[in-house]
Amino acid sequence: MPWCATCDRFLSPPTVTVEGTCPQCGRPVEAGRARPGDAPEPPPAGAERGPGPAAGEELPPVPRHLKFLGAAMVVYLGYRFLQGVEWVVHRF
Numbered sequence: 001m002p003w004c005a006t007c008d009r010f011l012s013p014p015t016v017t018v019e020g021t022c023p024q025c026g027r028p029v030e031a032g033r034a035r036p037g038d039a040p041e042p043p044p045a046g047a048e049r050g051p052g053p054a055a056g057e058e059l060p061p062v063p064r065h066l067k068f069l070g071a072a073m074v075v076y077l078g079y080r081f082l083q084g085v086e087w088v089v090h091r092f
């Protein structure tokens with residue numbers, strides 16, 4: 001959180017100017033790491049692509065009732081498909 005010592009208050013990062021100065025007094029603020037001009041901090045070594053799954057990419061396991069529902073739907077649609085094929089065959 002950027003801190004302006006002159007105004008003695010915290011500043012939300014969007015309110016800090018691009019130059020990293022306080023919009024109230026124009027003085028440079030402390031700990032202005034949220035400035036849009038700065039390069040993002042590099043992640044710590046070994047943090048990217050570790051052996052474990054990346055956070056937010058792995059989906060939770062499919063619930064059992066959803067698997068059962070999917071299997072039942074496949075069976076039912078296959079049955080209806082065969083019925084349709086039989087209907088078409090008997091038409092001609």
Ligand SMILES: [Zn+2]
Nearest residue numbers: 004007022025
């Ligand atoms: Zn200020």
